[in-house]
Amino acid sequence: MCRCGSTLQPNGAGVRYKFVIKVYTAGLHIIGKATTPVAVLAAPGPKRMHVVMLRDIDVNELGRLLTRGMQDNAPREEFSKSIAGTLRMADIFSAKKKLVAGDTFFVDWVPGVGTSVVINGKAQGEPVKEPQFLHLADAHLARQATVRQRAEENLLGRALSNAGGSPGQK
Numbered sequence: 001m002c003r004c005g006s007t008l009q010p011n012g013a014g015v016r017y018k019f020v021i022k023v024y025t026a027g028l029h030i031i032g033k034a035t036t037p038v039a040v041l042a043a044p045g046p047k048r049m050h051v052v053m054l055r056d057i058d059v060n061e062l063g064r065l066l067t068r069g070m071q072d073n074a075p076r077e078e079f080s081k082s083i084a085g086t087l088r089m090a091d092i093f094s095a096k097k098k099l100v101a102g103d104t105f106f107v108d109w110v111p112g113v114g115t116s117v118v119i120n121g122k123a124q125g126e127p128v129k130e131p132q133f134l135h136l137a138d139a140h141l142a143r144q145a146t147v148r149q150r151a152e153e154n155l156l157g158r159a160l161s162n163a164g165g166s167p168g169q170k
Contacts, residue, residue: 006031006046012157015054022054033157049107056100059093085115085128092117092124 008029016023031045040047067086071079079086096119099105106118114127 008046008048009033011040023057024051024053024055026051035157044111046108046110048109051105051107053099053101053103056098058098059096062099063090063093088125088128089117092119095124 008031011028011030011034013025013027015025027050028040029048029050030040030043032043034040034043067090099119103120105120106116108116108118110116110127114129116127117124
């Protein structure tokens, strides 16, 4: 159950790799089932991206990856509307300094409330209100977790059959 009081259903999950190293696993939770990124963003109601770190990472590195990814995945005009939210997210993670294997964080979006971050069970300040930030953050986290086709299929609940093989192989 998210902090909004709604029961969200797991939509899918995937592992983010950097080269061959597992970085984190991410799970997407929404009210109904969605099988495309567009459908996820269009789905009504709250959304949650649940991330579990699989290795230690400096949050400055994570912040740079998130910010750069949001910037790369959005038209310049759309990204410029989300700068305040992006800076707020950077502040939240920079206060933590480091995430270690086993740490978790949620990025929750609740209609009319905004985007909230919970790290290791502790809410991190006030929600980010800008709706543009939600779409950039959700789209980027989904893309980061779905860099490889297999991870995208898993997040969207369309797991491919893959008997063995290395990460990213189909």
